[in-house]
Amino acid sequence: QLHLQESGPGLVKPSETLSLTCTVSGGSISSSGYYWGWIRQPPGKGLGWIGSIYYSGSSYYNPSLKSRVTISVDTSKNQFSLKLSSVTAADTAVYYCARHAVGTMYHFDYWGQGTLVTVSS
Amino acid sequence: QSALTQPASVSGSPGQSITISCTGTSSDVGSYDLVSWYQHHPGKAPKLMIYEGSERPSGISNRFSGSKSGNTASLTISGLQAEDEADYYCCSYAGSSTLVFGGGTMLTVL
Numbered sequence: 001q002l003h004l005q006e007s008g009p010g011l012v013k014p015s016e017t018l019s020l021t022c023t024v025s026g027g028s029i030s031s032s033g034y035y036w037g038w039i040r041q042p043p044g045k046g047l048g049w050i051g052s053i054y055y056s057g058s059s060y061y062n063p064s065l066k067s068r069v070t071i072s073v074d075t076s077k078n079q080f081s082l083k084l085s086s087v088t089a090a091d092t093a094v095y096y097c098a099r100h101a102v103g104t105m106y107h108f109d110y111w112g113q114g115t116l117v118t119v120s121s
Numbered sequence: 122q123s124a125l126t127q128p129a130s131v132s133g134s135p136g137q138s139i140t141i142s143c144t145g146t147s148s149d150v151g152s153y154d155l156v157s158w159y160q161h162h163p164g165k166a167p168k169l170m171i172y173e174g175s176e177r178p179s180g181i182s183n184r185f186s187g188s189k190s191g192n193t194a195s196l197t198i199s200g201l202q203a204e205d206e207a208d209y210y211c212c213s214y215a216g217s218s219t220l221v222f223g224g225g226t227m228l229t230v231l
Contacts, residue, residue: 039222046124046225047159047167047210052218060218063122101172106214107157109178111166 002026004097004112012119018084022097022112030055030075035100038082040093052105053080087119125211125223132229138199141226143211144192149221151192155214158187158196162207206230
């Protein structure tokens with residue numbers, strides 16, 4: 001059974017960079033055909049797609065966040081990561097990592113439990 | 122890229138059917154049969170209920186069904202059960218390797 005677990009600081013100061021890691025267990029992140037993604041949910045709001053990365057390293061981002069987001073993959077550690085720069089209070093959210101279904105980036109079939117990141121001084 | 126529009130809340134009694142709408146544009150919902158639906162119980166991981174508009178993943182009850190008409194996708198839950206009470210989100214492919222989610226709908230089982 002595939003398991004995804006987000007980890008990283010729960011508190012980030014404004015203007016700094018938010019960094020999160022998703023550790024994948026029960027399967028290989030370098031398995032052919034899979035995309036891996038990040039989604040967030042601000043308090044009291046809906047889900048929002050941040051971006052996704054193909055197992056080979058090609059990445060795709062939400063146009064509204066593209067200038068501040070970097071998603072990378074570390075196959076040796078079976079992890080992929082999110083970096084969001086110049087954060088503000090509006091970036092406070094529960095951040096989820098998820099796996100897209102094989103061969104497609106159109107939907108997610110496995111999700112992590114999510115981790116709350118608060119942006120505050 | 123604007124969020125897809127969903128009703129904030131819907132409700133129904135056990136055994137009834139409800140439908141949640143998800144309205145987008147001709148650039149996302151209207152152009153692709155690639156809408157997915159997720160059930161989200163607060164504090165837990167979202168769960169895929171429908172993909173590619175009307176397909177159910179293995180293990181998902183056939184009480185859940187999806188459809189689309191024009192720029193609006195819909196999720197129908199028949200034979201409503203107490204455990205169906207949750208937040209539901211739609212998500213559509215929006216072209217150029219991007220995705221867009223809906224604002225979410227809170228389902229209350231009366």
